[in-house]
Amino acid sequence: xxxxxxxxxxxxxxxxxxxxxxxxxxxxxxxxxxxxxxxxxxxxxxxxxxxxxxxxxxxxxxxxxxxxxxxxxxxxxxxxxxxxxxxxxxxxxxxxxxxxxxxxxxxxxxxxxxxxxxx
Amino acid sequence: xxxxxxxxxxxxxxxxxxxxxxxxxxxxxxxxxxxxxxxxxxxxxxxxxxxxxxxxxxxxxxxxxxxxxxxxxxxxxxxxxxxxxxxxxxxxxxxxxxxxxxxxxxxxxxx
Numbered sequence: 623x624x625x626x627x628x629x630x631x632x633x634x635x636x637x638x639x640x641x642x643x644x645x646x647x648x649x650x651x652x653x654x655x656x657x658x659x660x661x662x663x664x665x666x667x668x669x670x671x672x673x674x675x676x677x678x679x680x681x682x683x684x685x686x687x688x689x690x691x692x693x694x695x696x697x698x699x700x701x702x703x704x705x706x707x708x709x710x711x712x713x714x715x716x717x718x719x720x721x722x723x724x725x726x727x728x729x730x731x732x733x734x735x736x737x738x739x740x741x
Numbered sequence: 742x743x744x745x746x747x748x749x750x751x752x753x754x755x756x757x758x759x760x761x762x763x764x765x766x767x768x769x770x771x772x773x774x775x776x777x778x779x780x781x782x783x784x785x786x787x788x789x790x791x792x793x794x795x796x797x798x799x800x801x802x803x804x805x806x807x808x809x810x811x812x813x814x815x816x817x818x819x820x821x822x823x824x825x826x827x828x829x830x831x832x833x834x835x836x837x838x839x840x841x842x843x844x845x846x847x848x849x850x851x852x
Contacts, residue, residue, distance in 0.1 A: 657841070659843075666829075666843060666844070666845045666846040667778070667780075667786065667831050667833075667843040667846070668843065669840065669841035669842070669843060672839070672841070681839040681840065683840060684742075684840075717785055717786075725792060725795070726774050726776065726792055726835070727776040727788050727791040727833075728776075728778075728786070728788070728833075729788060729797070731785035731786055731787070732785065733784075733785055734785060
């Protein structure tokens with residue numbers, strides 16, 4: 623069974639940093655492209671970042687570029703999101719999502735981890 | 742980049758058919774596949790339609806997707822509505838500048 627479990631969320635002050643993790647199991651993690659998608663409280667979905675299966679190709683939404691860094695450790699079956707210079711508008715539930723390239727959609731999602739940026 | 746615009750909410754009675762639209766602001770809707778996700782309260786999204794009109798295994802054939810180049814929009818149609826279909830629905834497509842774009846979401850109420 624495919625499982626994606628996010629962790630690392632919490633309360634952080636504006637300007638602070640946080641590192642999210644996503645532990646994957648039930649599939650060959652190193653074969654899949656991965657993404658982070660976030661959802662502000664009561665709002666819609668917003669794509670945040672993409673990383674290829676090898677980690678060699680990375681993309682970011684304009685809203686986080688220069689502040690967030692996506693990475694992965696295929697030996698540990700883990701995906702990461704380093705978030706720096708956090709702003710109030712980064713407050714959201716952050717989901718890791720597996721991308722099924724052959725079908726072009728996010729086919730599995732974790733349950734999310736809440737990041738709250740507030741003083 | 743383009744935007745995908747959805748109605749904020751729709752409602753319909755059980756057993757009826759409802760259609761949710763998703764209009765692309767610039768560029769052709771046919772340029773990149775459209776996906777649809779269902780999100781029930783407190784849960785992560787799940788795919789109900791991918792590549793414009795394909796259903797993942799396990800999604801009932803009451804769900805169908807289409808695109809209309811004349812209106813530059815995609816549509817999700819749910820027939821034989823059930824109360825369990827009540828959820829938020831998001832369309833999503835890919836921008837050639839290597840970004841993934843979501844619509845703002847539509848709250849479906851089955852009353």
